[in-house]
Amino acid sequence: MPRRRIAAVLASAVLGLALLTGCGDDVSCGLDQCTVTIQRETNASVEVLGVEAKFVSADENTVTLDIAGEKIALTKGQQAVDVGGLMVTLTSVTPEAVQVEVSR
Incomplete structure (x- = not known):
C-alpha cells in the first residue's frame, strides 16, 4: 500500500511540474x-495553461485578446471572464504591454 501512495504522490508532482514548465x-x-x-x-502571443493568448488591441483601460480562438474584451477592475474553462482578469495596461491573470 505505501508504494501506491508514493507512486500517486510522484505522479502528482510530475503533472504539476509539467504544468509549470x-x-x-x-x-x-x-x-x-x-x-x-x-x-x-x-x-504578439503567449501560451498559457495549454491555450494561446494573442494581443488584438488596447486603450488605457480596455484590452481585447484572442484566447483559444475566442475574442474577449477585458476592462481594468472588471471581474474575471470565463473563456473556455479559464478565468481571465486584466491586471494592468501600459504603453508597452498588458498583463492578465489566468486561472483554472
Whole structure:
C-alpha cells in the first residue's frame, strides 16, 4: 500500500511540474494560476495553461485578446471572464504591454 501512495504522490508532482514548465518568460505560474504579460504589438502571443493568448488591441483601460480562438474584451477592475474553462482578469495596461491573470 505505501508504494501506491508514493507512486500517486510522484505522479502528482510530475503533472504539476509539467504544468509549470509550460510557462515561458512572459508567463509566471503557480499551481493553477498564471500571470501573463503580452506585448502590445501586432501578432504578439503567449501560451498559457495549454491555450494561446494573442494581443488584438488596447486603450488605457480596455484590452481585447484572442484566447483559444475566442475574442474577449477585458476592462481594468472588471471581474474575471470565463473563456473556455479559464478565468481571465486584466491586471494592468501600459504603453508597452498588458498583463492578465489566468486561472483554472
